[in-house]
Amino acid sequence: MLLQLKLPSIRLNKEISVEEKKIELNKVDEFPPMPVSLGSMRVNKTSSWRNFRPIIDGEKCIGCGICWKFCPEPAIFPTNPPEVDYDYCKGCGICIANCPVDAITRQDETK
Amino acid sequence: MKTVMNGDFAASYGAMTSDVKFVAAYPITPQTLIVEKLSELVADGELDASFVKVESEHSAMAACIGAQAAGIRTFTATSSQGLLLMCEVLHWAARARLPIVLANVNRAVAPGWSIWADAQDSISQRDTGWMQVYAENNQDVYDSILMAYKIAEDNDVLLPMMVNLDAFFLSHTSEVVDLIDNDKAKEFLPAYDPEYKLDPKNPRAFGALTSPEHYFEFTYKMFEAMEVAKKKITQVGKEFGDIFGRYYDMTESYKIDDAETVLVTFGTIAGTAKESVDRLRKEGKKVGNLKIRVFRPFPAEQIIDALKNAKRVVVIDRDYSYGNEGAFYTEIKGALYDANLRIDTYGMIAGLGGRDVSTTVIKEIVEKAETSEPNKTYFIGVKK
Numbered sequence A: 001m002l003l004q005l006k007l008p009s010i011r012l013n014k015e016i017s018v019e020e021k022k023i024e025l026n027k028v029d030e031f032p033p034m035p036v037s038l039g040s041m042r043v044n045k046t047s048s049w050r051n052f053r054p055i056i057d058g059e060k061c062i063g064c065g066i067c068w069k070f071c072p073e074p075a076i077f078p079t080n081p082p083e084v085d086y087d088y089c090k091g092c093g094i095c096i097a098n099c100p101v102d103a104i105t106r107q108d109e110t111k
Numbered sequence B: 001m002k003t004v005m006n007g008d009f010a011a012s013y014g015a016m017t018s019d020v021k022f023v024a025a026y027p028i029t030p031q032t033l034i035v036e037k038l039s040e041l042v043a044d045g046e047l048d049a050s051f052v053k054v055e056s057e058h059s060a061m062a063a064c065i066g067a068q069a070a071g072i073r074t075f076t077a078t079s080s081q082g083l084l085l086m087c088e089v090l091h092w093a094a095r096a097r098l099p100i101v102l103a104n105v106n107r108a109v110a111p112g113w114s115i116w117a118d119a120q121d122s123i124s125q126r127d128t129g130w131m132q133v134y135a136e137n138n139q140d141v142y143d144s145i146l147m148a149y150k151i152a153e154d155n156d157v158l159l160p161m162m163v164n165l166d167a168f169f170l171s172h173t174s175e176v177v178d179l180i181d182n183d184k185a186k187e188f189l190p191a192y193d194p195e196y197k198l199d200p201k202n203p204r205a206f207g208a209l210t211s212p213e214h215y216f217e218f219t220y221k222m223f224e225a226m227e228v229a230k231k232k233i234t235q236v237g238k239e240f241g242d243i244f245g246r247y248y249d250m251t252e253s254y255k256i257d258d259a260e261t262v263l264v265t266f267g268t269i270a271g272t273a274k275e276s277v278d279r280l281r282k283e284g285k286k287v288g289n290l291k292i293r294v295f296r297p298f299p300a301e302q303i304i305d306a307l308k309n310a311k312r313v314v315v316i317d318r319d320y321s322y323g324n325e326g327a328f329y330t331e332i333k334g335a336l337y338d339a340n341l342r343i344d345t346y347g348m349i350a351g352l353g354g355r356d357v358s359t360t361v362i363k364e365i366v367e368k369a370e371t372s373e374p375n376k377t378y379f380i381g382v383k384k
Ligand code: SF4
Pocket: A054, A070, A071, A072, A073, A074, A075, A076, A084, A085, A088, A089, A090, A091, A092, A093, A094, A095, A096
């Protein structure tokens, strides 16, 4: 079955200048004074603290788009079957809990 | 320009001379006059600022946080219960490193419902990350606000500052205050221009989730900032003096060089203590006074230096840390211990809920110290 959705994609405003550089804070002197974002999330991935990842089973999937709709990040691409963007998926499990046919399973992350 | 005004108005004019661009405040006795005067100054076009009426002190501080994060200089004022209601957002302002300045009229905490002088309100907010100044007179209130912005906005400090003034003894008492003209003030305190601010052209997320990987360092940076602030407060106090003729520091010593008994005081009690020192010296007693003007950051080095030759250190607290002793007393002892100074100390709790601490009371305190067991806390003037 095909995912029949015309879905908006999220883009950054071109006029906005966001530093497209990788921010790594390894030493206290590199920290800003307060917790503030220092660069674009296009290069600064946000999934480092994920404990498990959702795995979508394309065979079971009926293409309803619920996982895409419910993902709070959003880290699911509306393809058929949907694809998880593991650079941003935080492993909350909302997609797993809401899939009507249990097509998504969890797999522990190992470090 | 010399004029006569009460402490509340001195706070309002302090904010005006500092060219604040945003004021959000909620009235509470005995701070109400500060808010009324500021709204008047804005309405009359004398102060070019937004004046935002809010429904609570929590909202007042929250509004200041938003405005300051957008890169403008803000001011608010409160007292007692109002300061306590702000508690959550006081922490927020400090950890967001927003150099907001707040005037707090030191008033007792209820119940019993009291509008009179007592430092319990600000002392209980000691660990919010705010710098704390305790003013001795109305000129001190006015000058401290101007200096507060200069210190707080320093790029290596970036911490909010609370200027405290005693209820009624300052808030509603008129004294001569020398006002600084705007051009001179601008030279001393340039416009606020922070490196990180809310800006649609360069969007940033502020105060986001911070994992154990990073949170620790942000607290460490506040430790560093407080250390810098110690030097900065002394430096700015001197610079202020060089320009305007009135010098300030974190502490002020009065006749301590040969003093056997040194009183340690803050706020208006410091003024009375100096008068008491003069009177007691006429009776042949070698007494001095150390005023703690800045409580956070804590001026341990200056305190050690001032007290090292004393025989007796008598700390007067207009506050009480329930279950222990006066807050200043604890910290003074800590400083002496660090310097390996084993001096007899006396914790004197006095003046709670606005009870007068007159020269007679201070004389009684000195006599009590001379005749009582050291290293203990005494409540002065309890009806027995
Ligand atoms: S686990 Fe959460 S973040 Fe990851 S894809 Fe599913 S809903 Fe989105």
